[in-house]
Every structure is written in C-alpha cells, then in structure tokens.
C-alpha cells in the first residue's frame with residue numbers, strides 16, 4: 050500500500066499538517082502504508098503534474114486543490130484554495146467524505162486534527178503541542194511583534210529552520226519525527242539547533258536591511274529587496290520596526306521567482322478594509338485575507354515591481 054503525501058513546503062503549518070496526517074493515516078487507515086513525502090511550492094504556471102499522484106492513495110495538505118481523480122484526501126484552509134472555478138465545482142461535488150476545506154481555520158494542522166478527531170475517532174494527545182504551535186505560528190497569534198521577532202520558543206526556531214531549509218531530506222526527516230515524537234524534543238534536537246544558528250545571524254541582518262529599505266506612507270510600508278540578496282524574512286519584522294504601519298508590501302527576488310508579498314499588521318488597532326488574497330488573485334497570486342503573495346517568473350522584475358506599486362497605491366487610498 051503506497052501513499053503520496055503532498056504538503057505546503059518550507060512552511061511550519063505545512064510540515065505540521067503532514068506530520069498529523071501521517072500519524073492519522075498510520076493510526077486510522079493503514080499502519081503499514083509506505084509513505085512518500087512531496088513538498089509543494091507555489092509557482093507561476095502549471096502547479097500539478099500527473100506524476101505527483103502515482104501512488105494508490107494521494108493526499109494534499111495545506112495546499113491547493115487538484116481535480117485529478119487520483120487525489121483521495123485533501124485538507125486546506127487557504128482563502129485561495131482553488132486554481133479555477135472548475136476545481137471548486139469539482140470539490141463541491143465530491144462525495145468521498147475525505148476532502149475538507151474551511152478557510153475560517155488559522156492553520157491547516159488544527160483543521161486536520163479537528164476533523165480527524167470528530168469524524169474518524171483519531172486521538173493523539175502527543176500531537177497537541179504541535180497543533181497548538183502551528184495555530185499560533187500560521188495564524189500570527191503572537192502577543193506582540195516583539196515576541197514574533199525575538200524567536201524565543203523552540204517551536205519558533207524550528208519554524209524558522211523549516212522555512213529557510215534547502216534540504217528536502219532533512220525536512221522529510223523532521224516531519225516523520227514530528228509524527229511520532231514531542232514537538233519540544235524535535236525542536237531542541239542538535240541538528241535543528243545547528244541549523245538555526247546561521248539563520249539567527251541572518252535574521253539580525255534582515256532586520257537591518259528592512260529598516261534601511263522601507264518607506265512608510267499613509268500607514269502602508271513598502272520595501273524593495275531586489276539586489277539585497279534577501280529572498281525571505283520573518284514577516285513580522287516590518288511591524289516590529291513600524292508598529293504604526295497597517296499594511297506592508299514587499300518585493301523579493303529568488304533564483305526561482307519574483308515575489309510580491311502583502312500583509313496586514315496583526316496588532317493594528319485600525320479596521321482592515323481590504324481582502325489581500327482577493328487583491329493578489331487579480332495578479333494570479335493568492336493566500337489569506339490578511340497575508341497573501343504573488344509569484345512571477347524570476348526574470349519578470351519590472352512586471353512584479355509594477356504590481357507591487359499598484360497594490361501600494363490601492364492600500365494607501367484606504
């Protein structure tokens with residue numbers, strides 16, 4: 050019996066969802082399943098190819114829906130879960146009882162754990178810490194920006210390691226460990242801590258780069274990171290530097306893509322008037338109402354910059 054488990058890669062909620070699903074599947078469906086883990090990244094153009102679904106069972110967690118018949122399990126909470134209206138129709142018509150979507154959840158991990166518990170009698174107290182932290186981290190439920198940026202908790206350090214990791218085998222190993230061991234033991238592991246050290250140094254550098262690059266106007270913070278070599282950052286840094294900002298828009302370049310990131314300050318006292326996922330969907334991107342992104346081809350710097358500038362203007366009008 051084989052299972053392909055596709056999950057949102059380089060994301061703590063994605064890894065946690067994969068770990069909870071793995072445990073659930075082994076406990077409630079098939080303890081002897083041979084499981085292949087496949088990390089999925091958002092990209093411009095075609096998202097799925099048939100080879101991803103070549104096992105007897107194929108599951109996707111914390112990632113977009115796919116209407117291929119080979120998909121047998123699906124759990125997601127992203128606002129932009131469907132690539133096309135046809136995909137959404139396909140999901141609404143599904144009667145398998147194994148595909149679940151609820152964008153009101155802060156994390157896919159919590160959604161999965163809740164449904165597995167209520168509908169499949171799954172009960173694994175050993176995972177409760179992981180579910181708790183996935184919800185805090187993916188839902189940005191920190192007390193304040195300082196707590197989010199200081200990265201004091203082992204779970205936050207593990208999240209930073211997963212987000213920055215370029216080692217798929219290591220990420221898979223972490224998921225398999227999280228499925229069977231305590232979050233704290235996994236997060237405090239020597240191999241996680243060793244990988245966190247350079248990330249902590251880079252994090253400190255990122256704070257300086259963003260401080261220098263950002264421009265605040267009408268409570269919208271914009272920063273262009275093209276040319277800085279930075280292709281990722283702790284998304285709370287902007288609000289730590291500028292608590293008075295309501296929105297941030299950033300532009301980043303990595304070897305694989307240009308990315309426009311858009312976020313709402315989770316500690317803002319103002320009323321949010323925009324759905325950021327809906328704004329990004331207009332440019333082929335997506336995400337959640339409070340944090341969303343658009344991917345462009347790596348060479349499309351001008352196109353991405355134009356989109357970022359348009360979004361900044363739109364948010365400033367609020």
Ligand SMILES: [Mn+2]
Nearest residue numbers: 062111157187
């Ligand atoms: Mn998620």
